[in-house]
Amino acid sequence: MPRTITVGLDGSPESRAAAEWAAREAELRGLPLKLVHVWEPVPEPMAQAPLLGAETHQHWTERIPREAAEGLRLRHPVVDVLTEQLAGRPSDALVDAAKDADLLVLGSRALSGIGGFLVGSVGQAVVARTETPVVLVRAGEQAADEHAADPSGVPSAATGFRPVVLGLDTDRPDETVIAFAFEEAARRGTALHVVQGWNLPSYYVYGMAADADLLNEIARQRVAELTQVLGPWRQKYPGVEVVEVSRSSSPAQHIVDASREASLVVVGRRIRRSPFGVHLGPVTHAVLHHATAPVAVVAHG
Incomplete structure (x- = not known):
């Protein structure tokens, strides 16, 4: 076939x-x-x-x-x-x-x-x-929507593609989703913006309101996790420029915000064998309904 x-x-x-x-x-x-x-x-x-x-x-x-x-x-x-x-x-x-x-x-x-x-x-x-x-x-x-704007502010094929955006959960990174995003960026000859959003556990929120040092340390750990996950992929795709974005609060909102300047957004969906209901996950569901760029949903185990 x-x-x-x-x-x-x-x-x-x-x-x-x-x-x-x-x-x-x-x-x-x-x-x-x-x-x-x-x-x-x-x-x-x-x-x-x-x-x-x-x-x-x-x-x-x-x-x-x-x-x-x-x-x-x-x-x-x-x-x-x-x-x-x-x-x-x-x-x-x-x-x-x-x-x-x-x-x-x-x-x-x-x-x-x-x-x-x-x-x-x-x-x-x-x-x-x-x-x-x-x-x-x-x-x-339209075709030009995937391309960056020229000096006059008009999208043009001559300026190249806008970045591909990957929404990544570093707690459960999946190679299928990551590979899809890198391939799409490589095909377009554009950068890959990897967006990681994270929420503080509730037991931190109530106990560290004034502890900026602890908050900064958690943020550094999250950045380090993202860099570690992406390390082998940077080596596999040396021609793809990778921009890491790691921010606290809603992962879906950060991905949606990044979609405004993207040619394609890539998110994952865990495969579920239950025959009942629609299982997309809250982040993927929100991105599908609010992202302004095309959204690729990649199923994974």
């Missing part, structure tokens, strides 16, 4: 943005791009309606991947664009499609009037169930 970058496409603005991002990623990786459109069969009462029969519905759904593929081939002529039409529940079909992909890309929608993004039930279910890395892309993202 050939490796692909696979994108879930439903014709919405956010899924078209995801397809555009996925095409650029496919070009960076030298892989084919597969557009997957899931067709949910029309319920029998609707199928009998004179204006929306099953054949009419299927005709319109088949147009979505075909027209999207035509546009992507024009804009990305070096990318081999494939299409696949599936029937069934979107979350189930996309989880199955992800098994044969290097990467699955989905869209996320802006929340009107709120500083965040909406990861729908399908997206959350897919992220929580697949072991393939999933990237969530916000609606309206």
Whole structure:
């Protein structure tokens, strides 16, 4: 089975943005791009309606991947664009499609009037169930958004990519997540900003309000832990500039703040075998809903 970058496409603005991002990623990786459109069969009462029969519905759904593929081939002529039409529940079909992909890309929608993004039930279910890395892309993202601004303040491909941001928990660092982030930074020829947020244990908080020296010592220990974890990776990827950011308080907030100047944010998700509920973890959940850059969720053991 050939490796692909696979994108879930439903014709919405956010899924078209995801397809555009996925095409650029496919070009960076030298892989084919597969557009997957899931067709949910029309319920029998609707199928009998004179204006929306099953054949009419299927005709319109088949147009979505075909027209999207035509546009992507024009804009990305070096990318081999494939299409696949599936029937069934979107979350189930996309989880199955992800098994044969290097990467699955989905869209996320802006929340009107709120500083965040909406990861729908399908997206959350897919992220929580697949072991393939999933990237969530916000609606309206353009190619230039991944690049740094030129002297006039306009993002430009000529200025290179913005940094990749990795949210890292040094208490439980995982090589799969770290490797993914370094690879993405290396492909883009950009820096990797590794963000570590940490909270003080409650027994410290109540007993050290005035002990600045102890607080500083804990901060130094956290920085040292981060440097130690990243040491072997710096040697493995000598061409990637690594910027370490270690700060107290909410890890999610620090990652979200860093996302404003990022081309991609990378976070992890621990694989859980329970069939019940959606398990993303509080930090990953918050980053998915509030980061302003595309977010890659990498499953790990």
